[in-house]
Amino acid sequence: MEQNTNQLTVWQRLNKAFGPNSLLGQDVPTHKFDKKELLKTRDRNEFEKEKLQAQQSLYLGNQWTKIESNLYTQAIYYEPTRLAAFYDYESMEFTPEISTALDIYAEESTTPNEDGHILQIYSESKRIKGILADLFNNNLDINTNLQMWIRNTCKYGDNFVYLKLNPEKGIIGGVQLPNIEIERLESGMALKTMNAEVKPSEKSLRFNWKDKNMEFNTFEIAHFRLLGDDRKLPYGTSMLEKARRIWKQLVLAEDAMLIYRTSRAPERRVFKVFVGNMDDKDVEAYVQRVANKFKRDQVVDHKTGNVDLRFNQMAVDQDYFIPVRDATQTMPIETLAGGTNLSEIADIEYIQKKLVCALRIPKAYLGFEEPVGDGKNLSLLDIRFARTINRIQKNILSELNKIAIIHLFLLGFEDELENFTLGLNNPSKQADLLMVDVWKEKVTLYKDMVTEIPNTLAPTSATWAKKHIFGFSDEDIKLDAQRQRMERAVAAELANTATVITHTGLFDTIDKLYKSTSGTTAGAPPEGAELGGGGPPLPPPGGGPPPPPEPGGGLEGLPEGRNKLENLLLEDGDFKINSSLGAIEEELLKILKDWHIYNKKNYENRVIEI
Numbered sequence: 001m002e003q004n005t006n007q008l009t010v011w012q013r014l015n016k017a018f019g020p021n022s023l024l025g026q027d028v029p030t031h032k033f034d035k036k037e038l039l040k041t042r043d044r045n046e047f048e049k050e051k052l053q054a055q056q057s058l059y060l061g062n063q064w065t066k067i068e069s070n071l072y073t074q075a076i077y078y079e080p081t082r083l084a085a086f087y088d089y090e091s092m093e094f095t096p097e098i099s100t101a102l103d104i105y106a107e108e109s110t111t112p113n114e115d116g117h118i119l120q121i122y123s124e125s126k127r128i129k130g131i132l133a134d135l136f137n138n139n140l141d142i143n144t145n146l147q148m149w150i151r152n153t154c155k156y157g158d159n160f161v162y163l164k165l166n167p168e169k170g171i172i173g174g175v176q177l178p179n180i181e182i183e184r185l186e187s188g189m190a191l192k193t194m195n196a197e198v199k200p201s202e203k204s205l206r207f208n209w210k211d212k213n214m215e216f217n218t219f220e221i222a223h224f225r226l227l228g229d230d231r232k233l234p235y236g237t238s239m240l241e242k243a244r245r246i247w248k249q250l251v252l253a254e255d256a257m258l259i260y261r262t263s264r265a266p267e268r269r270v271f272k273v274f275v276g277n278m279d280d281k282d283v284e285a286y287v288q289r290v291a292n293k294f295k296r297d298q299v300v301d302h303k304t305g306n307v308d309l310r311f312n313q314m315a316v317d318q319d320y321f322i323p324v325r326d327a328t329q330t331m332p333i334e335t336l337a338g339g340t341n342l343s344e345i346a347d348i349e350y351i352q353k354k355l356v357c358a359l360r361i362p363k364a365y366l367g368f369e370e371p372v373g374d375g376k377n378l379s380l381l382d383i384r385f386a387r388t389i390n391r392i393q394k395n396i397l398s399e400l401n402k403i404a405i406i407h408l409f410l411l412g413f414e415d416e417l418e419n420f421t422l423g424l425n426n427p428s429k430q431a432d433l434l435m436v437d438v439w440k441e442k443v444t445l446y447k448d449m450v451t452e453i454p455n456t457l458a459p460t461s462a463t464w465a466k467k468h469i470f471g472f473s474d475e476d477i478k479l480d481a482q483r484q485r486m487e488r489a490v491a492a493e494l495a496n497t498a499t500v501i502t503h504t505g506l507f508d509t510i511d512k513l514y515k516s517t518s519g520t521t522a523g524a525p526p527e528g529a530e531l532g533g534g535g536p537p538l539p540p541p542g543g544g545p546p547p548p549p550e551p552g553g554g555l556e557g558l559p560e561g562r563n564k565l566e567n568l569l570l571e572d573g574d575f576k577i578n579s580s581l582g583a584i585e586e587e588l589l590k591i592l593k594d595w596h597i598y599n600k601k602n603y604e605n606r607v608i609e610i
Contacts, residue, residue, distance in 0.1 A: 010167045014409055018205075018219040078232060079183075086180045089155055089240055092247050097352070098240060100366055101359045105239060106151035108389045108427040109396065118143055119400070120423040128408070128416050135407050136400075140174050149224055150396055152179060157236035159224040160207065162216070163403065170407040174222070183208040184223060184234050219406050224399045226392065236395075243358035250351045257348060275323045287323045360388050386428030393424040442469055 008016070041047055092098045110118045119136055123129040136142045152159040160182040164173040185206050205218040225236030240247075273290050275283050300306070356363050362385055405417050426432060449465040452458045466472040472480065 010410060014219055014406070015217060017409065018217065018406075078235075082232070082235060083180065085238070085241070085244070086156060088244050088247075089238060092240055092244070093155070095247060095251075097355060097366055098243065098247065098359070101239075101361050102151050102155055104361055104365055105154040105389070105392060106147045108385075109150045109392050109424065110147045111425045111427040113425050118146060118424070120425065121420065122423065123420040125416060125419055128413065128420055131408070131411065131413075132404050132420060132422075135171060135404065139170075139172050140403070145174065145176075146396075148176070150392065152176075153224045153226060153236070153396065154239040154392065156180075157226050157228075157232070157238035157241070158182075158184075161222040161224070163220055163222055163406065165220070165406075165410065167410060170410040171403065177209070177221075181209055181211050182221075183210060186234050222399050222403055224396055226395050239359070239392075243355055246351060246355045246358055250348070250355055253348055253351055257345065273323050283323045361385060382428050383431050383434060386426065386431045389427050397422050397424060445469055 093102075112118050113120070119142055121129050121132050121136070123132070149159050149161065156179045158179055160177040160179055162175045162177050163171050164175065166172050185208055207216040207218070207221045207223070208214070209216070226239065227233075228237035229241070271291075273287050275286060278286060353363075356366065362382070365385070400422050404420060404422065408414075408417055446465050446469050449460045449469070450458050450462045463477055466477055466480070467474075
């Protein structure tokens, strides 16, 4: 009896989702040839038909087993080649062009957007988006680690990261594993015969650390790989694979060039030594004795103590000594010119071009040449290079999705495993601009196709234009029409906003500080008063005593202003009531008193003048 899912631990459920019981639909088809599965009928033709179908199904299942078992043999034969390739990749790292290419792959694949984020997380649930943002930014720190993971993936074709799991917190960290020591064992790599039973543990995808003799489940390892060459399955293909042979040729050519320069570049002197009628047997010894006065000592083998002339390569300052018998020989000392074709490195440049072609990176990116034509040619190459980067990003995102699913599964969000989308930024701005230009042309063509021509019909209907220009399906056209209707309803509601919302309260604080009497302007002088006045009114024309001043001496607004000042100081919080408001009130009363005395004197002077 199958165990109840609610009684399983989180690891058992995770193993059930990713382990032997969940083979992602890639299990070996099993077909049994049993009488219980045959159709019970009295019609012989129908019986023979069902029998033949069962036999064919069993045969196809056996065929799948045979074909799948070939993956084991392929992996066994590829393993030594894979190790040799890894050692080549390590040596290729010391070549500046290849090291720079790997850096460019990693940097272009992790280009940040305007907000500085490398990874884009989209989800309809804010909670899921926040959980995944915390996972990648804090737990895994992809802003630092993702560039290293992508560089290793491009270098080796594979990159293995161990995920540290917690049943309550999900994935809490990741550790880089040595790529050369990790094996990937898939379900088809178990050596089995056609009718042999396979253990459930051998059916599932698992990883093995050879040197440590450790085996990991599929949910413990994040295997980043670049799928490209089926001969290397189940492993990925390095971006340097196509450049391995070219790199070896380049190293040999550069070494030969340096050897030629060191041996042929310096000038030599030819000394002609006069030997006269000296015996031929004594000429060599004599010339050698003369030469020893000029050249260095011979090289002595420290192991045997013998002089080995094979290792006595001529130094830069050593010359040739040639015996002559003619005393009248002209120019006893001649100069031999060094190598004259040292600047000709066409063979090196030819191999470098092939290397750049294998790396699929524009030469200007590697510093071999400067962009010409205001960078237009580089822009076109940039679009092609962006496709290479997009291919790398897609392979990386497939494994990042697996990491996110495992994290959500451990946290209990089993119903939200598909409610998110991860994305990396497009490194090419030229590709974006090209896409914008294409859409502009499409929109212009759409307008021309649906615009009605005077005294006739439009070239096409809007439905036909959307289907053939924008690639809409019939369902997309219906959905677009519904969305446009809803947007028009929203626009109508926005136009009616002033009648629905009469007061938003957004400016209440400002209105409270600077509000004025309705229908008047703040600070405007009252009717019949002079600018700068504020004193008592003048006597009426025709004589007679002037009317008495209003109570307060025209300062009816000042107490209110004082209250506003006190309220403002209280709201500010920078003043203390007991210590500051008393002093402010005394100062304000003093100003009011001086203002009242000034108005009184001004009134008396104006009365005297009248």
